[in-house]
Amino acid sequence: MDQTATLLVSELPPDFAQWDELLALIRRAFAYMDGVIDPPSSAHHLTPENLKSKAGQETPFLAVENGRIVGCVFAMERADDFYVGKLAVEPGLQGRGIGGRLMQAVDDLAHRRGKQALELQTRIELTANHAAFARLGFRETGRTAHAGYDRPTSITMRKVLS
Numbered sequence: 547m548d549q550t551a552t553l554l555v556s557e558l559p560p561d562f563a564q565w566d567e568l569l570a571l572i573r574r575a576f577a578y579m580d581g582v583i584d585p586p587s588s589a590h591h592l593t594p595e596n597l598k599s600k601a602g603q604e605t606p607f608l609a610v611e612n613g614r615i616v617g618c619v620f621a622m623e624r625a626d627d628f629y630v631g632k633l634a635v636e637p638g639l640q641g642r643g644i645g646g647r648l649m650q651a652v653d654d655l656a657h658r659r660g661k662q663a664l665e666l667q668t669r670i671e672l673t674a675n676h677a678a679f680a681r682l683g684f685r686e687t688g689r690t691a692h693a694g695y696d697r698p699t700s701i702t703m704r705k706v707l708s
Contacts, residue, residue: 548662553616555647558606565594568608572597573633583669585679585699587694589632599633607651609635609644612646619648621655627663628656630658649682656707665699679703 569592576589592600600606600620605628609617613685615636621628630652635644647662656664666684668675681707689698 553609553611553644553647554616555607555609555651557651558601558608562601562608565598567593567615568618569597571618571636572632572634574637578637579669579672583671583699585695605652606647607656609648610638617644617648618703619645619652621652623659623661623665625667627661628659630664630666633666645678646682653705653707654700661707664673664705667702669700670698676701698702 571591572592576587581585604619604620604622606618608615609634616639617633619633620631622631630649632650633645635648653663665687666679666682667690668679670689680703684703686701686704688702690700690702691697693698
């Protein structure tokens with residue numbers, strides 16, 4: 547039986563109110579980065595209020611399994627692409643294709659809106675993420691530094707849509 551048979555991936559419903567639960571998921575999913583990436587993750591600055599505001603400006607998708615939020619991703623529409631951010635999957639459920647299903651939802655949205663590409667940034671230190679995004683069709687297009695850093699801290703990756 548497919549392990550994700552009970553998994554539902556959909557856009558955030560308009561009446562969504564589980565902001566604390568969503569924030570807790572993001573923090574759990576990003577916790578492994580603590581002490582690994584410099585500067586620390588922007589997930590530390592999220593609150594239920596600014597997460598709700600982010601959802602009002604971007605298109606969020608949720609992965610829900612048996613009534614529990616197990617993943618999310620946010621897609622910000624730009625002129626010719628979508629910027630993908632805050633992809634998070636419950637740590638104990640990673641490796642089951644949930645992240646891939648969330649990214650497919652963003653890919654489908656981009657196709658529906660006539661966009662040419664998806665773009666994201668991942669930290670220099672997170673080499674497993676680089677490989678995972680490469681398997682999804684993303685290629686490195688640049689490196690940038692956070693304010694105050696004289697070395698690259700992030701890799702920009704882009705997926706051109708067919």
